[in-house]
Amino acid sequence: MICLIALIVFAVLGIFSAKYRKLTAEAFDCVFRKMTFRKCQTGLDTRLKVQLSELFMRFNPRVGRFVFKRFELLSWLFTALFVWSLVAAGIGGYNYWMYGNCNGPNSQSFCIFDPTGQNQGSSGLDQKCVVPELANGALTLEGVDTDFFITLKEGKDEVVFFGCYACQYTRKAYPTLRKFFEQENVTVRFVPFPTHQESVFITPIVNCLGQQNPEKVMAFNDLLFATPVEELNNATMWSALSTVGANASDVMACSEKNSTQVWSALQREEALKTGIYGTPLVFVNGEPAVGPLPYRVYKRMLS
């Protein structure tokens, strides 16, 4: 069985070094003969057994002798592990392509294909002071009244985007999402969901803008997500509102009204019904996606 592992290992090494190509050919011959119930003639299996046993023997003779005696069993074991790891790697690759994470949809676990966590991460779990109600429940839009959300665009498929202006992950995801909103035929509903203290004050403002000029919210978001977090203050809001052509005085006045505060609270209650535990959270046709994911993942979820 060791020849099977050798074949794959040497084949990979053979890409980089010619000396392994000969060994690959030997391993292939060995595997082929074994598959056809014949004896391996190259002696590669014997050489590997002896070399590996001696390697262990050098450090600990007893271990080396154990490896030698139980080599066939160990070979089977490693072959099984190897096959299992191949299958796992295949599943990981599939998950990475489909969900942007090799551990499956919305996983926060380490992914070898994404070692720096580019496609992972969301703000929320570590921001309990802001949204202590966050839980690890199933993410769903069922029973959620989307009338509380701001509709940015109308289209065929439905996208609901929960974002926090001060959240680094939402900011990372935003350029991709923005491109997605623009290029695809989708209805986009936006929910300002502050997971960081710095952005709590923005929620009533953007809600008022959404009520008064929903078509300007997209441009407003573009400006706010491009503004450094430490510069998110009232002055910036005034400036941004003016830039997008909204009546900044009316919007800011609206944001201070009690009714707006109530609306924003209700909006957050509806958002929490989704089971949200961090931002960015995007639903595409009801399917959730957490974290800054590649474009292909959002596109795949379209009908």
Place this chain on the structure above:
Amino acid sequence: MNRTDFPAIRNGIAYFDSSCVSLKPQSVIDVMNAYYTDYTACAGRSSHAWGEKVTAEMERSRETLAKFFNVKSQSVSFTRNTTEAINIVAHSTKGCVLTSDKEHNSNLVPWLRLKNQKRISHFILPTDENGISMDTYESLLSKQQISLVAVHATSNLDGMSLPIKEMAKLAHKHGAKVLVDGAQAAGHKEVDLKSWDVDYFACSGHKMLGPSGTGLLYAKDPDSLEPLMLGGETVKETWLDRYELEDAPHRFEAGLQDYAGILGFGEAARYLQKIGLSKIEKHCGKINEEITQLVSAHGMRILGNRNSEKRGSITSVIPNKMKIHELNLMLSNAGVYTRSGAFCVHSWFNKHNLPGAVRFSAHLYNDDSDVEKARAALDRIKGLL
């Protein structure tokens, strides 16, 4: 014993594969190098100084080897190896041929081919750990009307030697000729062909400290043999419709010869003579006795007689648990070079349904340090054997 003469083992390798190919002393290498660096030329053709020197040196090698085996130089032809020499004899053989059941493929396959071509009848002389039964041998000689006895002098499988002198006497009594495969005996012990009184004798240079690609054929009556190959130097004269064969031994040496190799072969014989064959035999016997004790202590099965004195310089073993190639590799990794497999005597292993063996074969350059190295290597894998 003169270990330093052998550059190949200056790195401390314990070389126990001399039955396959022996190491070369520096003097042999120097003689061969001198041919290439100082006087590269053809023998027997060119009359310039280099050509004359090569011719003289080649004939000197022939004389040395003839003296080495105590025969006349005209009866010694150079070949590429033992196999070629045996094939020359086979080429001229008819009738009934007797071989032992322990012959190297070089002294079996040519006869099997002739048998398949219905040119000869082939009979087998059985052997056991005590050698052969002379009664069985004589019975076969008389009943089967054997015309040629083709046997080894010393087996490369287990180191056992046959009583060639007695066998030749009996064979001649029954009108049979005797061909001896002396590959394993030559260079390991005194081989006196005059005393043995055999008709043909074949051996290789590479097993007696000489270069590979060299061998010789001794024929008591060279005219009884037809050359296997014809061409340059095998004829005195040619016309467009006929040729006149050269006298022996040259008629068997077709084409340009391996002059460097032949000169090296002669030098190897001189080197061996200088040390003395009886001394070499005694030394190899001592090393073989130590190896025998070592492998016996590890419980391995020894092929042939358990008494090392009967096995010359060879100890072939079969481990109880480990596979032969595994043991060979383990030893190799420890710097102890042995040989595993069937040693070109597949027929014997097939007859006994054995997978092969690991062979320790010593020569004059082996010493106690090699045995100690083998001991350390085997002790390391104790319990796996």
